Amino acid sequence: MIDLYTAATPNGHKISIALEEMALPYTVHQLSLSDNEQKEPWYLKLNPNGRIPTIVDRANDDFVVFESGAILIYLAEKTGQLLPQDAKERSRALQWLMFQMGGIGPMMGQANVWYRYWNETYQPAIDRYQNEVKRLFGVMDGHLDGREYLTDELSIADIANWAWVRIHDWSGVDIEPFPHLAAWLERLDARPAFQKGINTPAAEYEEDDKANSFVKGARNMLTK
Ligand SMILES: N[C@@H](CCC(=O)N[C@@H](CS)C(=O)NCC(=O)O)C(=O)O
Numbered sequence: 001m002i003d004l005y006t007a008a009t010p011n012g013h014k015i016s017i018a019l020e021e022m023a024l025p026y027t028v029h030q031l032s033l034s035d036n037e038q039k040e041p042w043y044l045k046l047n048p049n050g051r052i053p054t055i056v057d058r059a060n061d062d063f064v065v066f067e068s069g070a071i072l073i074y075l076a077e078k079t080g081q082l083l084p085q086d087a088k089e090r091s092r093a094l095q096w097l098m099f100q101m102g103g104i105g106p107m108m109g110q111a112n113v114w115y116r117y118w119n120e121t122y123q124p125a126i127d128r129y130q131n132e133v134k135r136l137f138g139v140m141d142g143h144l145d146g147r148e149y150l151t152d153e154l155s156i157a158d159i160a161n162w163a164w165v166r167i168h169d170w171s172g173v174d175i176e177p178f179p180h181l182a183a184w185l186e187r188l189d190a191r192p193a194f195q196k197g198i199n200t201p202a203a204e205y206e207e208d209d210k211a212n213s214f215v216k217g218a219r220n221m222l223t224k
Contacts, residue, residue: 002026002075003056005046007033008203010163011068011105015053017159017197018072022079026055030201034217036224069101072156082156089151096150096157099136104164107132111171117218126172133173137165141178148187162188163198 002019004026006012019026031037031052039050047054047066054066057078065074073094076083084090111129114122140161143150150157166185168175175182188194204214 001057001059003029003058005029005031005043005052005054005056006201007031007038007052008201009033009052010108010167011051012053013198013200013203014068014160014163015055015071015075016200017163017194018075018082018156020193020196020200021154021159021191022075022081024075024079028200032217034220036221039224069097069160072097072160076156082154082159084151084153084155089153093151093155093157096155097160099139100157100160100164103136104133104161107136108164108167108171108173111173112218113222115172116170117215117222119219130171130173133168133171134177137168137173137175137178137181140165140184141181144180144184147180149184154188158184158188159194159197162194166198167203 002024004015004019006015006028007030016026016028031043033052037043038047038052043054044050046056046064049066051066053068053071054064055071055074057063057065057074060078065071073083083093107129111126111133114125114129140150149155150161162185165175165181166189175185204211
């Protein structure tokens with residue numbers, strides 16, 4: 001029913017986790033980012049930004065959606081799941097979704113680039129992005145004190161943030177100073193749909209023997 005164009009990264013995993021939670025059938029098309037398949041003309045017709053993820057909804061006139069936040073909202077509206085109906089609670093979920101799209105994702109992404117992918121070390125840039133990630137983790141940690149999820153019920157905002165926060169080690173940021181955030185990470189980690197989602201496709205940077213080639217692939221992608 002849904003074609004998912006993706007790769008083993010947090011932005012891709014957001015969508016596979018959501019599809020698993022919603023129990024929607026989907027077909028995975030894995031792109032090789034290190035070979036820059038996301039920049040090939042056939043794919044740019046689906047996603048003019050040349051990035052993953054993208055979905056095509058075969059049950060809705062082959063409707064194409066790119067940008068992971070927009071995909072999550074589309075799927076939530078299609079299924080009536082993981083986005084509250086109540087206007088205020090829905091707004092709260094969208095606020096935390098935007099927090100991820102505009103904060104956690106870009107800052108952790110840049111921390112990964114400067115801390116992990118470049119051969120050269122430029123400490124001011126590493127500090128800048130890691131400090132911003134720590135600041136954002138502090139915001140989430142305070143909010144999650146006494147809460148199970150970012151909003152009253154599990155929502156696409158939890159999925160979006162979780163897919164990124166869980167790879168904090170890859171960005172070189174320790175989770176220990178943020179106990180409520182760490183507890184939330186573990187709570188969601190225990191959900192079968194989250195486990196299936198992060199293994200669709202499986203992340204290479206989590207396997208020691210593959211992590212180095214993942215870094216080489218990322219560097220290759222960033223310098224093309
Ligand atoms: N804002 C976009 C960001 C997507 C994005 O940056 N995807 C990365 C993987 S996590 C990608 O495709 N990178 C390939 C490239 O930079 O060429 C979204 O949320 O969908």
